Amino acid sequence: MSKILIIEDVEEARNSIRRTLEMDGYDVITAPEGKKGLNLIQENILDLVITDIFMPEMEGLETIRRIVKSKPNLPVIVITGSIELSFLEVGLQFGAVSGLYKPFTPEKLLSAVTKALE
Amino acid sequence: MPKKNKTKEQLSAELQSLRKQFNDFLDELPDALLEVDVGQGLTHMNRQTQRLFGYTAKDVADGIEIPQLFGQNEYDRAVKIINSYIAESQKRKTKYTPSQKQKLYEFVMRRKDGSLFHAETQTSFVLDGKGVPTGLRTIIRNITERKLAEAASHDLSQIMNSSPDFIFKSRIDNFKFTKVNKTACDYYGYSQEEFSKMRIFDIEVAPPLKEQVRKLYDTTPVGNVIEVFGTNKKKNGDTFPVHVRFLKLDEEFALANVRDITEQKMAEEELKKAKESAEAVNIELIQSNEALQREIIERKNLESQLVQAQKLESIGQLAAGIAHEINTPIQYVGDNTRFLNVAFGRIKTVLDKSSELINAAKEDAVTEKLITEVESVIEDTKMEYMLEEIPMSIDETLGGVERVATIVRAMKEFSHPGTGEKTLTDINRALENTITVARNEWKYVAELVKDFEPALPLVPCLPGELNQVFLNIIVNAAQAIADVVQDGSEGKGIIKVSTSSAGDWVEIKISDSGTGIPEEARSKVFDAFFTTKEVGKGTGQGLAIANNVVVKKHGGSLNFETEIGQGTMFVIRLPIKAPNN
Known part of the structure; x- marks a missing residue:
């Protein structure tokens, strides 16, 4: 079963995304920010990371950069609540495989996940 | 009468009788008469004289010294005059005739009670057979009243002549001038005599109708003053504007006081011109004041528009x-x-299967299979997880x-423009809203730490504008x-955002652990359009507006403490009692 890490600073959002993935049969772990997320990446064998861009402690883009550097085979999906169009593109530039704007439907998320895991 | 020698006694009696007749005759005279003899002094004082001087017949019989009849120094003057006559007649070596020297002399004479009076004397000499004066006779008239009248008249003349105004006395019946003061004569160019032949209309330019004047005279009571304005003319034709005040002295005479008001009129004209020009200036002032007021209103509008725009700009941001x-x-x-x-x-699925089980239980038909099915549904639906x-x-x-x-509410409360009037506000709540609205920043x-004084006193303020101030400072932080x-x-x-109150003030402190404000920038912090931020990150209006709002609009104070590398703290103080704006 594929294991997915969600890095998202808002707890409720972490939970709702987690539920969506769990209901679809995925194994999910979460982290509230980049640093903790990176630790979990080192400690676990993961198939996918979904991360928000704007987070305290470690900015999402920096997190993406480090993940891509340390685990080049680990796909990253970037999500953001920001309405600035350019941020997602920047996320992609930093190495994310795809990006989603909040609010996204479960279908959109699951389809992106499926695609990233291929 | 038979010529026979009368006896001494008879002659004496006749003499007495004659004397008495003579005295009676003198006493009957309406004039005051006295007789002086060179040797004997005062020999006779008739009754009128007695009355005039206040002496009795007894006083006369007892003897009255002539000097006591005169006022101070007057006796000497009388004696001088008499002596000069005598000397003159002796010089001329003519016989002194009584009829020639009856001049009138005025003396100040003294009564028995010491009071003085003016007297006019008419003197004639008593001569002996050889024409030598042996005495004199004097008729005395009390001219005190006349003298007073003269003096009064003289005073009046002096007053009239010393007046700078023109004084005319005229007859009411024929309007002719009877007396005119010197000032008028000099000014108009007519003499007293010429004036006495003129009527009041003759000095007037465009005189009123006789009937009008007559009517005025008739309807004016004696003593009332009437004022008119007109134009008079001089003998040489010059005209000038006049102010006339005249009064009816009595039924016979009217007195007019006339003043040349040329200068006054010129002054009036000047005043009128000055007034007009002052009015013009005043109108200009009013207009420019109105324009200024309009500009002020416009500027105020612009200001509030600017504040609103800035608010919207930050809301946009x-x-x-x-x-x-x-x-x-x-x-x-x-x-x-x-x-x-x-x-x-999924729960419905479980319920449905459970219903099946219940029905089966009712019919006592519960099977192992059914129980297993229910358990399996529960597991499939992940009920535990659910x-x-x-x-x-x-x-x-x-x-x-x-x-x-909350976010929407905070937005609403934050961006409400307000009525423009101060309302009592809970500063803690305002700060909460602003913090919420700015959270993303x-x-x-x-970390945002709040340290609010509970039950902070309400502050009269413009909440919309204060929220803007808080926002600007928090975003800066x-x-x-x-x-x-x-x-x-x-x-x-x-x-850190904290609130506290002390006395009549509420204090809000917003501190950050940021870079601190560099030395060079510290004095310019509140200047409009001053900013240390890069392009696109703020136009520098935030603190300038904050200063204006806190200090000018609320009578509060806005200060900061800063240290490079440590951070900055802004302190806002607001009065709890609204200042009189």
């Missing part, structure tokens, strides 16, 4: 942050609702809805920290 803030709750509220929908479906996640997701959904409502770079924290890998900074 915040809009992205706010959308960001709302996005996440929408995300999980949506997710959770869908989850609950699925969960509901029972854990469903309450959580309901809670989180409700929380998310509340979060959005600070949450990634700083976040940006100052962002400059230090950068990507956040070194941890977050701290923004």
Whole structure:
């Protein structure tokens, strides 16, 4: 079963995304920010990371950069609540495989996940 | 009468009788007469004289010294005059004839009681056979009244002549001048004599009708003063404007006081001109004042527009942050609702299967197979997981809805323009709203610590404008920290917002652990358009507006303490009692 890490600073959002993935049969772990997320990446064998861009402690883009550097085979999906169009593109530039704007439907998320895991 | 020698006695009696007749005759005279003899002194004083001087016949019989009849020094003068006569007649070596020297002389004479009076004397000499004066006879008249009248008249003349105005006395019946003062004669160019032949109309230019004047005379009571204005003319034809005040002295005479008001008229004209020009200036002033007022109103409008625009600008800037803030709750509220929908479906599945079991139990037909089926449905539907996640997701959904409502509410309260009048405001609440609205600006770079004094006194203020001030300072704080924290890998900074009250003041402190304000910038912090930020990150109006709002509009104070590398603290103080604006 594929294991997915969600890095998202808002707890409720972490939970709702987690539920969506769990209901679809995925194994999910979460982290509230980049640093903790990176630790979990080192400690676990993961198939996918979904991360928000704007987070305290470690900015999402920096997190993406480090993940891509340390685990080049680990796909990253970037999500953001920001309405600035350019941020997602920047996320992609930093190495994310795809990006989603909040609010996204479960279908959109699951389809992106499926695609990233291929 | 028979010529026979009369006896001494007879002669004496006749003499007495004659004397008595003579005296009686003298006493009957209406004039005061006295007789002086060179040798004997006062020989006779008739009754009128007695009356005039206040002496009795007895006084006369006892003897009256002539000097006591005169006022001081007057006797000497009388004696001098008499002596000079005698000397003159002796010089001329003519016989002194009584009829020739009857001049009138005035003396101040003294009565018995010591009071003085003016007298006019008419003197003739008593001569002996040879024509030598042996005495004199004097008729005396009391001219005190006449003298007073003369003096009064003289005084009056002096007054009249010393007046700078022209004084005319005229007859009421024929309008002719009877007396005119010297000033008038000099000014008009006519002599007294010429004037006495003229009528009042003759000096008037465009004189009124006789009938009008007559009517005026008739209807004016004696003693009332009437004022008229007109134009008079001099003998040489010159005309001048006059102010006339005349009064009816009695039924016979009228007195007019006339003044040349040329200068006055010129002054009036000047005054009129000055007034007109002052009025013109006044109108100009009023107009420019109105224009100024309009400009002030316009400027005030512009100011409030600017404040509003700045507010909208910051709202616009915040809009992205706010959308960001709302996005996440929408995300999980949506997710959770869908989850609950699925969960509901699964629970229904379990309920349905449970119903089957219940029905079977009722019919006593529960089978192992059925029990296994129910258990398997429960497992397939992940009921355990559901029972854990469903309450959580309901809670989180409700929380998310509340979060959005809070943000919207804060936006609403923050951006409400207000009535323009001060209202009592809970500063803590205002700060809460601003903190909520600005959350996206600070949450990634700083912890925000609140230290609010509970039950902070309400402050009369313009809440919309104050919120703007708080926002500007909080955003500045976040940006100052962002400059230090950068990507956040070194941890977050701290923004501390505290409120307290002391006496008539409420104090709000907003501090940050940012870069601090450099020395060179400290004096310019409140200047309009001064900013240390790069292009696009603020136009520098925030603190200038903050200063204007706090100090000018609220009578408060805005200060800061700063240290490079440590951070900055802004202190806002607001009066609890509204100052008189």
